[in-house]
Amino acid sequence: MRNTDEGSSVDAAKLGFEPDTVIQELGWDDDVDDALRVAVEDVTGNELVDGDVGLVVDGVILWWRDGDGDLGDALLDALQDLAEGGSIWLLTPKVGRPGYVSGADIGEAAPVAGLSTTTTSAATAEWAATKLSTHKR
Template sequence: MSATADHAEERTGPAVRLGFQPEQVVQEIGYDDDVDQELRESIEEVIGSDLVDEDYDDVADAVVLWFRDDDGDLTDALVDATTYIEEGGSILLLTPKTGRTGYVEPSDISEASTTAGLSASKSVSVGKDWSGSRLVTPKAAKSKK
């Protein structure tokens, strides 16, 4: 029994540590064949449904943004991602680890996050090839349009 429990914790561990919760709507942006499938499955297991893609036309509780150095402007990607989430929602920015193709400098992440009006928590390792930064939108800062 404990082996099964350990396995379940192992699968959901990263998603739970990153703040995902049951019944959240999580939108995924930047999916490609290099993403960490185990992390995706862990998130889906915690939220109890599939991740929604870039074409989802409603507001999400959180966004998973896979971003590589050659994907364009990180600030623009983060600003765009904030339009998809609820006030106070979070963005999980996933970037390749040091030495991997597409690596993004931590200073670039920090600068882009600040410019996009997001507060960054510390970076965490979320897989063999990816690092994650949990970014949150300030609850009071978003103006109602």
């Protein structure tokens, strides 16, 4: 089942995506929101790259559902290609949706990976976005 929700517009800039940045996408599956993916590409001016590219990226989108494994490990993996000062947008199903991930789980996993939660907001009708930032050195 695809969640494209073509009747709604997605404002990727409000989520913090910026022009001329390269965003890596991890955790893609058939349930992701294609409208959000397109909106991110429109704002950044670049196609999303996958984890096999080996580029240094400005940000990472991590689609995550309860049952996908260890969130702390996934966040550490997401840091592999992330430039210093970059952000991870953790996209999780909203409350009441299959695969919902609690804020407490995110709050426990983020510091283990050396990340701080900056904002949490509704990304689409089905997905919430939690923006995580690396600690400045």
